[in-house]
Amino acid sequence: MDIKTLCLGLLSLDEACGYDLKKKFESLFKHFFAAGYGSIYPALADLAEAGLVDCREVPQNGRPARKVYAITEAGRTFFQDSLSRANPTHKLRSDFLVMMYFADQVDTDRLQLLLDSRIGSFHDAAAHIERITESWPSDSPAGARFVAGFGKAMAEAATRYIEENRHMLKGQAKSQRPDVHRQAHRLASGLEERV
Amino acid sequence: MDIKTLCLGLLSLDEACGYDLKKKFESLFKHFFAAGYGSIYPALADLAEAGLVDCREVPQNGRPARKVYAITEAGRTFFQDSLSRANPTHKLRSDFLVMMYFADQVDTDRLQLLLDSRIGSFHDAAAHIERITESWPSDSPAGARFVAGFGKAMAEAATRYIEENRHMLKGQAKSQRPDVHRQAHRLASGLEERV
DNA sequence: AAGAGCATGTAACCTGTTACATGATTAT
């Protein structure tokens, strides 16, 4: 599912401009779908050209006119058809896990730092979800609640796993192969070579 | 972290040809990193050109020579430097969650199907991890164990969450808006327009 | 006889990211 379809989906719930959509992506979909302006604006232009959304310009004082997009009947139809396509994906891509896989080639201090900051991120994610959901009225859509709950449950499970299993990982003592690390830094990308 | 770096990482553990690497990706990294031949072979060529790996051709009878790649000292250094870079990512991209978010626009039958098949996938993932780890010797790398355990824990947590919370989602009755669904099919992508 | 597995790769394509470009208003 591409960003175009997702924009259309958000517009099926409420009209919005590109800027608004970006904010919605960042609050509602933060834990499972990212999108920047560089993909949202072109997506909206494409949707408008295809007649799946209408655009209404609202002049502002001192800033670019707000381009408010509203879904059309054709758009709604198209979106619901997208939803009826099979095999939705669910893919993780994690450099963090890659690093953990190679833990014995990472020095101990850094390894601990990585684990701590990953726990921090998961904690932030859970907190973020809690923050956005606590203001939701009791009749808010079930789908939104389900998805938020999923994100929170995963973040909590991940934190728990790391806390309970980090003892397995020791990493490589920092001083053990100083030569390699010095070489690494030299090669890195122009850090000045010092001691 | 790109596929090139990951290939280098795998080669830091053992020499291998492109075909072997693909298999390793599919067994070890299945749950958090995907790679096809279309990215692996070019990656290996690049690594060889950069001097980070050496290539040795082993002739076969009746099939293309096996190109066995082995990491060089420069490669090892480079890889360890990559591991020392900051902020490793951990990103989920899930069409499944998108669909669940819009659950009230999906018909009930399909929604149940999606939930069932997602549980099935998570179950498969956990089973896959169990299968590959059960043959690991007790002295196998801690990182590999940690990562496998993480994948299993997440798959189990996800399954549990879905099973305990799917009752929240009802979806839309299939018969409620037949017109829309018919329209959807017409618009889909050149299905012949019939009644 | 059919299909899975072994073994290599290329080329076009799709999609999204990053950096750039602009500039007023509002809050700290």
Next chain:
DNA sequence: ATAATCATGTAACAGGTTACATGCTCTT
């Protein structure tokens, strides 16, 4: 004053996916 927020977009680039192209061997 400084930073954040509002509001639009483009263009070059990076990275991976999919389809294509080839062909023998081993298992069922």
